[in-house]
Amino acid sequence: MPVRHVLLPALALLLPGLAHAEQVTVFAAASLKNAMDDIVASYQAQSGHSVVVSLAGSSALAKQIQQGAPADIFISANPDWMDLLEAEGLLEDGSRRDLLGNSLVLVAHGTDAAPVTIGPDLDLPALLGDGRLAMALVDSVPAGIYGKAALEHLGLWQEVAPSVAQSDNVRAALALVATGEAPFGIVYATDAGAEDRVTVAGRFPADSHPPILYPVADLANRDSAAEEDFLTYLQGAEARAAFEAQGFTVLAD
Structure with a gap:
């Protein structure tokens, strides 16, 4: 049998998965760098999707989102910046969760x-x-x-x-x-x-400052299977292990 006849069925099986590979853009607080490096590497290896993470201060990221930056998911180190985006209708309804705690x-x-x-x-x-x-x-x-x-x-x-x-x-x-x-x-x-x-x-004593919470939400700019999948992954067992390894308290189930 010619080689091309062997390859074509295999490519037919692979192409559907390749055709649906998507990119997810995550805006995340700078303090999440090490955990996100580990989580993204693991997720990409398993899913075939690609994840691009932009790290900065939560305030800078929130302002970029307000100005229309093409992010899919936002993880803030402060509820106030997430509150602001929610008030402006920039979050997908029902997608917001308190993901992590810190000290x-x-x-x-x-x-x-x-x-x-x-x-x-x-x-x-x-x-x-x-x-x-x-x-x-x-x-x-x-x-x-x-x-x-x-x-x-x-x-x-x-x-x-x-x-x-x-x-x-x-x-x-x-x-x-x-x-x-x-x-x-x-x-x-x-x-x-x-x-x-x-x-x-x-x-610092825990009662000397407001609770340090990291909310996560899907942004209301577009919907894709990949962003929903990655949002679920962030709240799963493998991501939990990566966050805890860096010293975060995981709040989301």
Whole structure:
């Protein structure tokens, strides 16, 4: 039998699957990078679909979505930005879920920083000395908003505010500490776990800031089988394992 007669039936079986391979574009908070790298690699290998992840501060991503950016799924590190998009009718009805939880920590440059107790008696200016406190943008980026709220709750904000070095997102703030440009920073616990050049010097009390929640939703710009499939995958057992490996608390069933 000629070789082409052997190949044609096999191609006929493969082509339907190939023809339906789709691309899903996910806008995700920068703090999700490591988990999303693992989840996307696993999903693509299993599904045949491709997933493109754009990582940035939740505020920047939400503004891009407002302006018509072609994203399919949004994972925010703060409910407020998701609330804004929902109020403007930019979410698929019924698709929003609280996916993850996180906590807030004070990180120090290096691997052997002394631990501190974070509370109203912490002399943070003395701890910083002439250095800066790295934070994500305190008025727009979730990690910065939570960090400022915690410092205000503890009565520490006014004294330390002049020493804050603000960055576009939490990973950028983490990088300032990792490279030694800032001796301390406020980031999520999951970010600290992803960087071996910093030490967790202390943990902020859970009641010092609003609960850190990561909602996820399908955006109401287009519908495809792939985006629905990936949204389901994000709430499944394999994604749960990847999120938990990075230190997130998984909220979605």
